[in-house]
Amino acid sequence: MCSHLNNNSLAGQIPPELSQIFTLLHLLLDNNNLSGYLPPEFSNLPDLRILQLDNNDFSGSVIPASYRNFSRLVKLSLRNCGLQGAVPDLSRIPSLTYLDLSRNHLAGPIPENKLSENMTTIDLSDNQLKGSIPGSFSDLPSLQTLSLKNNFLTGPVPTNIWQNMSFSTGARLKLDLRNNSFSSIQGHLNPPVNVTLRLEGNPVCKNANLLNVNLFCGSEPGEDKMLTNFNDSIANCPIQACPTDNFYEYVPASPLPCFCAAPLRIGYRLKSPSFSYFPPYIQPLEVYLTSSLKLSRYQLSIDTYSWEKGPRLRMYLKLFPSINVNHSSTFNVSEVQRIKHLYTSWTFPGSALFGPYELLNFTLLGPYADMKFENENQGISKGILVAVAVGGVACAVAMSVIITILITRRYTGNRHAMSRKCLSTKVSMRLGGVKYFTFKEMALATDNFNSSNQVGQGGYGKVYKGTLPDKTVVAIKRAEEGSLQGQKEFFTEIKLLSRLHHRNLVSLVGYCDEEGEQMLVYEFLPNGTLRDWLSAKSKRSLNFGMRLRIALGSAKGILYLHTEAHPPVFHRDIKASNILLDSKLNAKVADFGLSRLAPALEDEGAVPDHVSTVVRGTPGYLDPEYFLTHKLTDRSDVYSLGVVFLEMLTGMRPISHGRNIVREVNMAHQSGMMMSIIDGRMGCYPSECIERFAGLALSCCHNKPEKRPSMLDVVKQLEYILTMIPETESVSSDSVSSYPNSGKLLSPASSSASYVSTLNVSGSDLISGVIPSIKPR
Template identity: 85%
Template sequence: MICRVRFGGCILALCLCLAAAASPITHPSEVSALRAVKKQLVDPMNNLRNWSRGDPCTANWTGILCSNDLGDDGYLHVLELQVLNMNLSGTLAPELGQLSRLRILDFMWNELTGTIPKEIGHISPLRLLLLNGNKLFGSLPDELGYLSKLNRLQLDQNNISGPIPKTFVNMSCVRHLHLNNNSFSGQIPPELSQIPTLLHLLLDNNNLSGYLPPEFSNLPELRILQLDNNDFSGSVIPASYGNFSRLVKLSLRNCGLWGAVPDLSRIQNLSYLDLSQNHLTGPIPTNKLSDHMTTIDLSDNQLNGTIPASFSDLPSLQTLCLENNFMTGPILTDIWQNMTFSTSARLKLDLRNNSFSSIQGHLNPPVNVTLRLEGNPVCKNENLLNVDLFCGSESGENEMLTNLNNTTANCPIQACPRDNYYEYVPASPLPCFCAAPLRIGYRLKSPSFSYFPPYIQPFEAYMTRSLNLSQYQLSIDTYSWENGRLRMYLKLFPSMNNNNSSTFNVSEVQRIRWRYMSWTFPGSNLFGPYELLNFTLLGPYADIKFEENTKGVRKGVLVAIVVGGAACAVAVSAIVAILITRKAGQRQAMTRKRLSSKVSMKLDGVRDFTFKEMALATDNFNNSSQVGQGGYGKVYKGTLTDKTVVAIKRAEEGSLQGQREFLTEIKLLSRLHHRNLVSLVGYCDEEGEQMLVYEFMPNGTLRDWLSAKSKESPNFGMRLRIALGSAKGILYLHTEANPPVFHRDIKASNILLDSKLNSKVADFGLSRLAPAVEDEGTVPDHVSTVVRGTPVSLNPL
């Protein structure tokens, strides 16, 4: 009688049969809690689709890891809830507090809103609370202070406001408090100085005020104190901060601080000091700082006096910034003459806009040294040899590395195939060894250096040692600095000791992912805290599941499940086979139809990308790759297989055009070639997606620069070049393009700056054509076509 509804009814009946055979053995209150959590989440990618089927632990719900054995109460218990980077929105359910055995709660890099439920503070075993990279708001509940076993609290990059709870003093095991990039306000609780285990205190980019607690110097384990971009107006840097016993990094940039620079010479491991953009006065202390010192930034203050002679005895120094002060006396060439430079070392001395009048020594720094002197009286000394080489203006540096490893340049181009998921292992002992890497987005949140090349090999050794891999298995594909944080794109390759296998086995992938997501890497003063941006599984790893943890469940329970479900297995297989057969013809027809629509779209200079290529370029459209959003959808920064960096504009469902309109638009844009127009690199029209691929402008928008979100502001000359370049681009579109195109959205947010701070204009919205065109793939010459949001770029005159 059940099968009267044909296939659908039979499948439903069989599923009920299987559900009955596999009776739930996760604690009922935890099952109820997880269902409540799912109800309050918005899951557009349907990543949690299996949360409505079976039992959380025995059915391996996505992101749920459970105990292997039944507890004293006869149930399995949820130990980890990890759903990072799944494009989830919605809010966090208070029922999370019912997961009483939870050790890890990880919702990183989603789109969650709402407040943090106070009930989370009732999960006493919780060790990791990871909610960074969302849109959470409201104040923090005092109940979080009840988490006495918490090791790591990451709430950074949200919109959380209000004070930092004083109850945090009860977190007696916490080592990492990452609350940066929010809207916290009020006084920093001095009570935090009573946490004996605290290693990293990151509170930068908030609205904190009041004074700097002098008691922080009593923290016995503190390595990083990072409070940049807050407002402690009128406060001074406590003299007690010279008594930190193990501090490695002190960063107090743009905090409204007054008074003198304290003597920090007694801090034996201090490597990084940033006190820039404050109101500090008086001379710089003359006592010698730590030999580990890599970075000293005292720029944009009111300091006077001379450069301390002790600065000439800092063997690890990479950056010394004293610009925009009132310093006098001679410039000491001993600073670089006493240093021994390796091929990867660098020293940057920025002494601009002071009152330095002479040079002590010979002004002939080696190529490893960057010296900037403009705005000093010494630049007017025409008798000083070579001084003009260091007194001109130059663009700011944008250190970015790509193609770190080029040892595979002589390998056969076509010998490492298979959908771009395989590639040559750059440092392989076996030449041209081809394998599929794991792709990992990784960021150092507060490193104690400002220039990475000298530390690349130590980082590779640290990373592979932490993962129990050989060093050749790691490739740093790219890295770039992002406001003091070092972002990397890592690739891990399988070992050649495993019969030269070209892929990791499942257990190795699970082990590596667990190492990253459990934050069990050994601590490093040099590299500081890290964050996992994404762990993308593509190609041969796409079907790996991380929730299969029932192997330790009692055999009797598993046998009952297997026997109870065996009677249904054959029937399910038969029905699935019938349905697959029925759908196969439809899919084949649809594929032929889509391929046929592309035959006529072979345009010179415009690439036809596959969906796989776009997913690979953006780490499967990872949130960490997103650089913008508009009414049409999202913009992603992508890296193609040839290392070209591009901007990928992906239309959302409500902005999709008809295929004819979309392909016609591509043909129109492919006609537009001018030095003041951003080039169209290509497009993607697969799997119901519409994407346009443009060249990438790395330095942000003019609007950001005008609103002082970046370090410098465009001067009059730059603004003039922007205006003239924009006029040239518009003139071409209006009068020379065939057919004419009218850009209707010129504004500061559409004017970009490239890697050399040259100005360009672009609108990252999908274009729209009006009036309608006549035939697919053609644009009649007599039509004056209006394109909203056509990208326009500026090159300097």
């Protein structure tokens, strides 16, 4: 049994009861909004092969020690889950092949115990790991990828990692050690061509006396992402004898030379393979597919393949008819129907190595284009009858709804403008995978859009708090007449929003496109916007640690848009009022109405170049370079987020009485007056932390985009600053006085860092100089 519940909006704790489904083979819950803890009971599942929980929020949770007791697990992927604690010892899992624990908060050393010899992928990047590379990593003969980048690892780089490997089967090793503290090389730095080694950002790269080190300290050249025409045994066949314009071609591996036939073309994707480099596994996959389809090996040709986000492996296959007595060059109807049924009915045998699959397309071209399948014809006839019946019921329901709405509107006196009535004549489209709401459901949820339920208003329209029949509380954004989009544009936006799943992004619940209305339904965030909390009128306050966590959550949400969303997205309107807070004060970035799709990603996930666009956004948050050149880049979002950071530091608005917050904070920083403009409601904080945060905010707001940090760098710096403050400083606002009467500098004996109150610094205590025009709060 397989449970594929990924790429949804599931929230809350993973039910431990899933561990009672003893036949479970694959558990895919990645790209949801799950929280809580990782159920330790999962290790009791006797046949579980794949556990994939990437991109959820198990903040504060650790990887259960019981997970080392998995008996048949092949793939464990917990990337970007907010996990803490140590990397567990997984050496007792005999079949483990793929391990991804990247983008978490794991700390401590990497366990020394030897992992399974079947291991192909180890990704521990973007954590807080210390110590050296375990010697046991040099005894993994099948290793393809070892990524340890963006940690705090030290010691020498052991070259015996690749010296004990055999590359005779076309294998490859990608070793990524960037941005650590490796200072030397252990052995000779002369890896074979099958090894890709990256050392940028390590002290060893500054060692001019080390031979060849410069070869591994630059950017990696682009890699081929597509492989075509694996077989070239048909190179000498006459072209004229097999006309390609009639959808025929030579069978590449045919035992009969130059056998010409018409293939079936199939789009196929492996959703969770247990390897990261495909060539060594091409032959095993061919055996797996042909045996499952009851075909001979020569009948299958893998035409092209490419890796996608996930990681998932997309490929296009060609299936050729067998060479029989009649030398038929096409499949007959029954064969085509049999093969199609095997793919569409998910009857392939399970494979721990290749994981679950999905059929992307089954294209019938050329001699197969007009094939009629007997059962399908009957199904079509029945389908037509069912469609007619459903259509009749739908018309009756629609008429009832229309009459009800007309009566309701007449009774309440609420009438739509003529433009909305014109739009209501359009037939509403439906999008798969996104919940559709009727206008009546929206009206009932908001008490007919009662003003008492209005919780916000922006350029798009009004936002209402609504309660669905199942008691789910939602935020309903109702477009005003001047903000209505064309139906195509509206559905393009919904498709974009429905693909975005991250714990630091506001989740789309559904939409309404009826009665000339356009509404988007989001999860409801009870604590409002960050701007509300920073306002001088707010009765609630955030201490420094809480502000830092909100900054980190916001940065992680935007980093996901830039590097993990498919396709990548530039937000274009990041501001404090578009950062919402849930019941635990976790930050969620909202309002993608101005978002633009980014260009295709380059190697290593870097967002290339820019998008040319008409300038839109909010004054005070706009990147000056974007305003002048109309070139929107990922660094434009970095600038806007930097302005938000300055708001969090000072409590001020981006533009106030003609003063710009970036210019004013820069003046205060340069004149040594920084402490005089810090928000007085943050309580006490480590002085070094406030300096680092201020420096980061100003670097984000640099006039030149190339001088700004990337969003990944922003996340890493915020995570580092958070490690410098005690945990108690960032848990709850209840323990922090909104307006302390006095502050004092804590002695070094009190803490490892100096703390300072936001109210004990005056202009006279600081170096004299230019007095900034922003007044201290």
